[in-house]
Amino acid sequence: MKIVNLIQFSRVYTSNVYLVTGTWNKLDDVNTLVDVGMDEQIINKINNASTGVGKHKAEQIVLTHSHFDHVGMLQKVKAEFHSKTLAFSNSLEGVDHVLIDGDILKMGDRDFEVIHMPGHSTDSICLYNEEDRVLFAGDSPIIIKTGGGRYIDKFVEVMTRLSQLPIDIIYFGHGNPLKENCNELIKQSIKNVTS
8 A cells, every 4th residue: 555645845724635545556456535635736646646557546535524624625626536535424515425434445455444533523534454554543633642621422432442453653634644652642642531
């Protein structure tokens, strides 16, 4: 699996936009965008990306949630690439398939589990691949450095579930990925959430 953040060096306020492709760009790999952000430059970057011969450049879009900075380019990207859009929300215009907790999606050449993660928004999801120990977190606040906050029971339940998964890298909706001590930081976050 290859993961490329298409908005590095963007001058527009936007979420991260990840292009997930297979390692060898095989015909059965599913070129996937995780979120579409707000920067129109992603269309050129997708067109110039190495996504395989005879394949859709962006076969599907998976939205981590429906906030504007993650979905602003949805209609333009769909029009350009004829992408199928998947999201936990059924109220967002342009969604072709509504996801549920536990769904398994192929992204690139890997399978990802959909994990409903309410807290940042009611339609927030994380995407987890066990084989490569990768988690797309969107804007879900899974690294919590201080105690004293208030969290709904479902959020605490999902955080506990995440703490039991082997995770080597976390891709966030904003900022750089976390590549060290992911499990330890999630476990510490649970202590902060429940303190």
